Amino acid sequence: MKTIDFKWPLNIKSGSTHAGFKPDEQLDMCWVVSDTPASAAGVYTTNQFKAAPVQVTKKTIELNHQLQAIVVNSGNANSFTGDEGIQNVYNSKQLVADKLHLDDTLIGVASTGIIGKQLDMNTYQNGVDSLELSTDDINAPEAIITTDTCSKKVCVELTLNDKPVTITGFSKGSGMIHPNMGTTLSFIVTDANIAGDDLQNLLSEDIVSTFNQITVDGCMSTNDMVLAMANGAAQNDQLVSGSDEYIEFAKGFKYVLTTLAKKVAQDGEGANNFVEVNVNNAFDKQEANLVSKAIVGSNLVKSMIFGKEANWGRIVQAIGQTHAHVDPNHVAITLNGTEIVTNSVPVSFTDDELKALFTDENIIIDVDLNVGNASGTAWGCDLTYKYVEINAAYEG
Structure with a gap:
């Protein structure tokens, strides 16, 4: 092909x-x-x-x-x-x-x-x-x-x-x-x-x-x-x-x-960043898809990306609000190739180091749930002021 x-x-x-x-x-x-x-x-x-x-x-x-x-x-x-x-x-x-x-x-x-x-x-x-x-x-x-x-x-x-x-x-x-x-x-x-x-x-x-x-x-x-x-x-x-x-x-x-x-997803209204979320080692495929979409769809996560703040707690809340199987003590989160959470414990970074993770227009979040062998991916974008402006004025 x-x-x-x-x-x-x-x-x-x-x-x-x-x-x-x-x-x-x-x-x-x-x-x-x-x-x-x-x-x-x-x-x-x-x-x-x-x-x-x-x-x-x-x-x-x-x-x-x-x-x-x-x-x-x-x-x-x-x-x-x-x-x-x-x-x-x-x-x-x-x-x-x-x-x-x-x-x-x-x-x-x-x-x-x-x-x-x-x-x-x-x-x-x-x-x-x-x-x-x-x-x-x-x-x-x-x-x-x-x-x-x-x-x-x-x-x-x-x-x-x-x-x-x-x-x-x-x-x-x-x-x-x-x-x-x-x-x-x-x-x-x-x-x-x-x-x-x-x-x-x-x-x-x-x-x-x-x-x-x-x-x-x-x-x-x-x-x-x-x-x-x-x-x-x-x-x-x-x-x-x-x-x-x-x-x-x-x-x-x-x-x-x-x-x-x-x-x-990349052309989301007003978007600055394309976001891909990969969930690995989930209980099954359905839960992997569910969790990845919950993360990419969270307004808190979207706002985090727009503000270029690696607030991993917003990712965790999106995972936790689903009914998916999780091990609260052994979750890992990676942002653009850099692990920011290991075994549910945050890795120490300076503010400048965290902001450096957002220099690419494409943001990739990888989550390891450590409860199975299934994987799933979802795509979305950040949430910007422009989104509100576009939809407040939309007439056709």
């Missing part, structure tokens, strides 16, 4: 446009389309107020785990919009289906932006009318962003049955990031040949240790969705769970998910 420049897999095309949901000619709509129906999978927010596109797209994929097109708009979330919002999703599907000459059951719809505002269908129609298809249009990652400071994208290539296979992914997300399924809007497309059920199982399994392990602000979006399409155009033998080829594909697929998840 190797990382390559962003491109679309075989028989995948895209287009992007300014429909009018955002001002100043910003890209705010895109679609990704396969030449043929593709195996499809999805995971969705567990927020009780699921946005209309989430509700409808979930039902669409559950019909037969197939999609041929995904259309996304930014600038309006079509969330908390009642029956009219649901109908507007179906109307959106039909507009796309009519233009592409497809059955509307093969259309997935996603939206992001302001909550509680009905989707203007004239604007949506304008966007659909303007969208074109090209293998050269790679602006979809830019068309879906809102408060993001940059687009998030990744592309890898691997070989299955002597056939080159491409896996391409892109995401948006900067705030309202604290998933329990996946987060943000994220899309993965590949030309690998894999059945829809197997793709769904793989996505559902990998989401637990990738997108479920990021947090920016502890707030779960109503619009979170991660969708995957695999059209089989690479003409590899259909992947069979457990085979060498399946394992190789699974590695590439998880790499794409992990990379996108980390990019979202």
